[in-house]
Amino acid sequence: MLIKDIGGEFGLIGRIKKNYTGGQVPQHGLSVGIGDDAAVFDPGDRHVVVTTDMLVEAVHFRREWSDFYSIGWKSAAVNLSDIAGMGAVPTLAFVSLACNSSESVENLDRFYDGFVDCLTRYGARLAGGDTNTTPKNLVISITQLGQVAPGQAFTRSGARVGDQILVTGSLGSSAAGLALLAETGLPRAERLDKDLVNLHRRPQPRVVAARAAAETGLVHAAMDLSDGIAADLQKLCAASGVGARIASEDIPVAESVVRAARIVNKDALTWALQGGEDYELLFCVAPGDVDTVKAAIQETGVPVTAIGEITKSGFRITIADGRADVNLTSGWDHFRS
Amino acid sequence: MLIKDIGGEFGLIGRIKKNYTGGQVPQHGLSVGIGDDAAVFDPGDRHVVVTTDMLVEAVHFRREWSDFYSIGWKSAAVNLSDIAGMGAVPTLAFVSLACNSSESVENLDRFYDGFVDCLTRYGARLAGGDTNTTPKNLVISITQLGQVAPGQAFTRSGARVGDQILVTGSLGSSAAGLALLAETGLPRAERLDKDLVNLHRRPQPRVVAARAAAETGLVHAAMDLSDGIAADLQKLCAASGVGARIASEDIPVAESVVRAARIVNKDALTWALQGGEDYELLFCVAPGDVDTVKAAIQETGVPVTAIGEITKSGFRITIADGRADVNLTSGWDHFRS
Numbered sequence: 001m002l003i004k005d006i007g008g009e010f011g012l013i014g015r016i017k018k019n020y021t022g023g024q025v026p027q028h029g030l031s032v033g034i035g036d037d038a039a040v041f042d043p044g045d046r047h048v049v050v051t052t053d054m055l056v057e058a059v060h061f062r063r064e065w066s067d068f069y070s071i072g073w074k075s076a077a078v079n080l081s082d083i084a085g086m087g088a089v090p091t092l093a094f095v096s097l098a099c100n101s102s103e104s105v106e107n108l109d110r111f112y113d114g115f116v117d118c119l120t121r122y123g124a125r126l127a128g129g130d131t132n133t134t135p136k137n138l139v140i141s142i143t144q145l146g147q148v149a150p151g152q153a154f155t156r157s158g159a160r161v162g163d164q165i166l167v168t169g170s171l172g173s174s175a176a177g178l179a180l181l182a183e184t185g186l187p188r189a190e191r192l193d194k195d196l197v198n199l200h201r202r203p204q205p206r207v208v209a210a211r212a213a214a215e216t217g218l219v220h221a222a223m224d225l226s227d228g229i230a231a232d233l234q235k236l237c238a239a240s241g242v243g244a245r246i247a248s249e250d251i252p253v254a255e256s257v258v259r260a261a262r263i264v265n266k267d268a269l270t271w272a273l274q275g276g277e278d279y280e281l282l283f284c285v286a287p288g289d290v291d292t293v294k295a296a297i298q299e300t301g302v303p304v305t306a307i308g309e310i311t312k313s314g315f316r317i318t319i320a321d322g323r324a325d326v327n328l329t330s331g332w333d334h335f336r337s
Numbered sequence: 338m339l340i341k342d343i344g345g346e347f348g349l350i351g352r353i354k355k356n357y358t359g360g361q362v363p364q365h366g367l368s369v370g371i372g373d374d375a376a377v378f379d380p381g382d383r384h385v386v387v388t389t390d391m392l393v394e395a396v397h398f399r400r401e402w403s404d405f406y407s408i409g410w411k412s413a414a415v416n417l418s419d420i421a422g423m424g425a426v427p428t429l430a431f432v433s434l435a436c437n438s439s440e441s442v443e444n445l446d447r448f449y450d451g452f453v454d455c456l457t458r459y460g461a462r463l464a465g466g467d468t469n470t471t472p473k474n475l476v477i478s479i480t481q482l483g484q485v486a487p488g489q490a491f492t493r494s495g496a497r498v499g500d501q502i503l504v505t506g507s508l509g510s511s512a513a514g515l516a517l518l519a520e521t522g523l524p525r526a527e528r529l530d531k532d533l534v535n536l537h538r539r540p541q542p543r544v545v546a547a548r549a550a551a552e553t554g555l556v557h558a559a560m561d562l563s564d565g566i567a568a569d570l571q572k573l574c575a576a577s578g579v580g581a582r583i584a585s586e587d588i589p590v591a592e593s594v595v596r597a598a599r600i601v602n603k604d605a606l607t608w609a610l611q612g613g614e615d616y617e618l619l620f621c622v623a624p625g626d627v628d629t630v631k632a633a634i635q636e637t638g639v640p641v642t643a644i645g646e647i648t649k650s651g652f653r654i655t656i657a658d659g660r661a662d663v664n665l666t667s668g669w670d671h672f673r674s
Contacts, residue, residue, distance in 0.1 A: 010572075031384070031490075032423075032490060032492055035493070035576060036422075036423070036492050036493050036494075036560075036576070037388060037418075037419040037420075037422035037423050037491075037493075037560055037561055038386045038387055038388035038419050038420060038422070038423045038425070038481075038483065039386070039387045039388070040384050040385070040386050040387075040423065040485065040490045041384065041385055041387070042384050042385070042487065043380060043385060047368070047377050047378065047379050048377070048378055048379070048380060048385055049375045049376070049377050050375055050376045050377075050378070050429070050431060050464070050465065050480070050482070051374060051375035051376070051465070052431045052433050052465065052466055052467050052478070052480055053433070053467050054433040054434075054435055054467050054469045054476070054478055056435050056469055056470070056471045056472075056476070058472050059435075059469060059470050059471065059472070060469075081374075082374040082375050083374075083375060085373075085374035085375070086369075086373070086374050086375045086377065088375070092387070094387060094389045094480060096389050096390070096391040096478045097391075098391055098393050098396075098476065127387070128387065128388070128389060129389055130389050130390050130391050130478075132391045132393055132396060132397075133393070133396050134393045134396065134474065134476070135393075135395050135396070135473075135474060136472075136473065136474070137471065137472060137473070137474075139391070139393070139435065139471070139476045139478075141389075141391060141433045141467075141476075141478030143387070143389055143431060143480040144375075145387070146375065148377065150379065153368075153369060153377045154374075155369055155373050156372070156373050156374075157373075223373075223374055224374055235347075239372060239373070
């Protein structure tokens, strides 16, 4: 079924409103939703947090390696991860989508299914957006709002010399999944390690762990890891005016990532340091508070590991096994290539 | 100069932050701006209004008919117009931009110049966004926030039977400018009527007039006109559960639009009814309040005209001169073509 078969743009908007904005989801103070010039909501006595992220076909995803449910899920997840990186509670989401006019309605339904499932899982809801045509590549642009008590938002700029650096989960899994897809194609990649492929296609934003850490009141600085820890930690250091030292042997890397690296003849540590798209969280915490923050995060079922410390200046990664250094200055940069 | 020459994505973000977020613009409660996972602001005791709009090269604009300053201006203006359509005060803007990695930095500078000039003119400021690559067409996605006192947002759903329908400015000018560009090319179109071409490329959102109308407290329903009044008024009627009757001879059309129609052998009334992109405002007001609302709008220097009334049901446009009816059911629809 094509979009023109359901009444074009307004049929599509009506379908989105009907199928994806009702149900038992929180209202988040929304008083005017889809169908007017803009949405209106009352954030109450909390601060509003806003993030926006665009996903472009052939740049951020390929339809031959993914599916529309996963593309929808990931579009929500990468934005929720930014809200988690602020220690905030996700609230309302807005989706602008541009697709070719011969895109099938079923594909778009699956996209919104995945998008709304991810939102719902983390307590957020769809509140508006825009639909457009594009000559070729699908483009998705998300704005995600969140709320946080005044003064409690995590920033990148509060790290202090001597802070321990904590990271949730493990790193390199998304890059491993992507490499399996790129090197062996979708059917073989799924047979080799479907979990890694899914960690790439449907990342889990650390919304709950972030709130648990925020509630301790002990986090000096935090961010989500989207471009690889080598690049992202340097951004945090620049924002805080500090340096950092991490040890490669402390970086959590799943055994399945090491196995995948062997299969495609790549380096698991490079994936962990520079692969990006893990959507784990990085926290800077005073040494005396590490146990408290770790315990709070672990109580949400999320592993957390200390990988190094904040220093006065410089950026050093100690590579344990004496192998040739990876290039530590680069992460993902859209315009470098 | 290419984007990679200024240090890639992070050079570009730094440039945007440095050049386009300082100055004597209102802060709107912003406490964390560009450079963190998300922006944080405190809307105070007002409701937050959110709108989002995407512009795709070759669909919403063509670089051969426009310039990057105008593309930036229009990207801001179409979103500010939605905020005006809610009667709200525009506050923070977020821009996600995807361009080919060989797009020139000068073009992007001009884009942000136009974008921020338009924001500044209407009291808004740039607070964040996202930068991406795209294989081909430039894609711009804007989220614009605004504030309004609780219960004072204009909606499309409050029109009452007997209300007079008011429209600001005049209609069809943007369509006329676009037709001159399409039929005669840029150089000739500018020689024929540069004002019309600029009304198409750099629309003026009716932010000030909207606030003046809002402050009367007498507006039952309102919306901005982006898809042509024939389609837009029907959306308002559907949202309010009412009908409407307007008379073609009452619709304000500039003399220059009539002249342009003669030049390219098109119909000025069709442009006015269905052309779209005028970004004027439509208000529904009780007959006894029309003079008060008109006076408030006119005091801002914006003309306003009564063009018809809200009825119980149906949608009728009386064509004065007895010519063949235009097709009144369609406005701009991205997926019809």
